[in-house]
Amino acid sequence: QVQLVESGGGLVQAGGSLRLSCAASGRTLNNFVVGWFRQAPGKEREFVAGLNWSGGNTYYGDSVRGRFTISRENAKNTVALQMSSLKFEDTAVYYCGAGLKIRVGAPLLTDINSWGQGTQVTVSS
Secondary structure (H helix, E strand, O other), X not given: OOEEEEEOOEEEEOOOOEEEEEEEEOOOOOOEEEEEEEXXXXXXXXXEEEEEOOOOOEEEOOOOEOOEEEEEEHHXXXXXXXXXXXXXXXXXXXXXXXXXXXXXXXXXXXXXXXXXXXXXXXXXX
16 A cells, blocks of 8 residues: 655646645555645546556646646656646645556556545645
8 A cells, every 4th residue: 555645735826837746655556656646625636637657648628737747756756747837727735645547548547446635736826
């Protein structure tokens, strides 16, 4: 089982930037996909960005493509999410999730079996 801890959330003005980090422990991430998901009040949890740890492939949700960048730091077993040009509608609790890589393309919610506690991102308009 992988343990995940997010950090870096906070309050930012629209148009600003924020960087989230997800530190993994408990096992290596080889053959895992690590993703960022978010959940706004009253809405379902949705995919934001994902990274195939072994191959380095990255995936993005349509609403964040071109504004967010997911990356990894192998030595620290950490995945980061750099968020730029933030919009009010990006406001949500952001969760880091990990699971075995079982499909081509972006991970689905059902592929994730380890979750972090979540970190709040609030974008003021």
